[in-house]
Amino acid sequence: MLALPIFFNIKNRRCVVIGGGEVATRKVNMLLKASAAITLYSPEICHELADMVTTGDIQYVHAKFELSQIADACMVIAATNDEAVNVAVSVACKAQNIPVNVVDAPDLCTFTMGSIIDRSPVVIAISSEGNAPVLARYIRTKIETMLPATYGRIASIAGEFRDAVKAKFPTTQARRRFWEGVLQGPMVERVLSGQEQAARELLGSLLSDADATANKGEVFLVGGGPGDPDLLTFRALRLMQQCDVCVYDKLISPEVMELVRRDAELIYVGKSRDQHTLPQEEINELLVKLALQGKRVLRLKGGDPFIFGRGGEEIETLMQHGVPFQVVPGISAANGVSSYAGIPLTHRDYAHACLFITGHLKAKENSKELMLDLDWVAMSRPRQTVVIYMGLVGLKEICEKLILHGVAATMPVAVVQQGTTQRQKVVIATLADLAEKVVAAGLKPPCLTIVGEVVQLREKLNWFEPNTQKAE
Ligand SMILES: C[S@@+](CC[C@H](N)C(=O)[O-])C[C@H]1O[C@@H](n2cnc3c(N)ncnc32)[C@H](O)[C@@H]1O
8 A cells, every 4th residue: 555545624724726727626626525725826717716716615816836825734736737836836745744736746746535436424535546547436436336325324314323322332342233233224225215214213213122231242154265355255255344353364365364354353373284373272262252252253264164174173162152153165275276277176088076185294193203194095096186185295205105006107286386366386297206396396385286187187278377476
């Protein structure tokens, strides 16, 4: 983010506009909407501005730009067609720390106003940080169509009840919960259809009927998919926006984390192979504790919570404590990663079955030594695809054991690192040379391994090109 979006209260405050043409008029109109006290300096002004001077909406001083004009201004807008004047205004304002906007000259500005959707008191501003104003306007048009013109009325009516809601619900969490319920209910429809008094009455009765002491804690066990945020389900996104606290794993991509409600408390419980930030039992207990505090807990897991995700154990503990929960499936790494690598997991000619296994190393009984405990016979059957989760460390041994159990050393294998993201890397090899190639490519977890004839289809079907620039 190059600039911080803020909403600046300029009501009755001195705002200076330099310039008297059409562009200046547009800016003046915008400032007037925010009830600014505008003084405009220019050697000449257009008819529209002259009318505003007559009606007393703005003050006009017939003058060329001078330093003294910006004194005591809370903001200055330069809208002249004289570049030297625009530069002079910018330099003078910057020297005095006065916010300055020079129309169509982002380098001379210390603030810009973005593309605005006005549903006062709801106001939305969109900025492309000067890169693509047309795109910003396009986005504005899209949002405009989603927000009926009367939306601002909802905010005004909510404002009337603000103090009463505050008095009834002692915590911000409870207040937010109340408003979320109201905004998803029939009150909104009443306002939109013009029945404002009925909407007020409904809001009043919702407020008096609400139980301010009820414990509304619950857990959303949500699959966050393999990394690309576009692979989230609608339900996942909705719940991500509703949570009070988010308990998340190492596998959740930064792009997916971006979509969690901004104000939610974030608790990292990430696990890597040899470093468990929180043991599973403690994660289970943490979820119970947070829910019993009345919080809406988002338990965000990579991929699908029920595929090598220990989601079952978490909800078992929730059930034991009577904590309400819901489970939202996610796209598992096998599905997402294989699709983005152009490798269909089944295919009429090559594979009629698909096996998901975990290549996680386990400690031998009474020893610290690690070993792979896999069903090699099942994994070595022909005409199937084997997908191995968490297998990077044991990869060499997996390949050797598969060959030992009769799989051809030439069997194609793919290892995909951070699949579906802009950081995706794919290594294609055979069982014989895979381990070596993976080391040479410097792959790091998370990686998914796909073993089977289907891997050769990638040559024809590869479609996803990660944008390496975006990945950096
Ligand atoms: C603990 S398992 C969790 C699997 C998850 N529940 C799922 O359904 O995808 C973690 C393993 O999933 C695989 N994985 C998850 N996301 C991945 C990605 N974007 N690219 C490659 N492998 C991934 C890796 O093998 C990683 O070690």
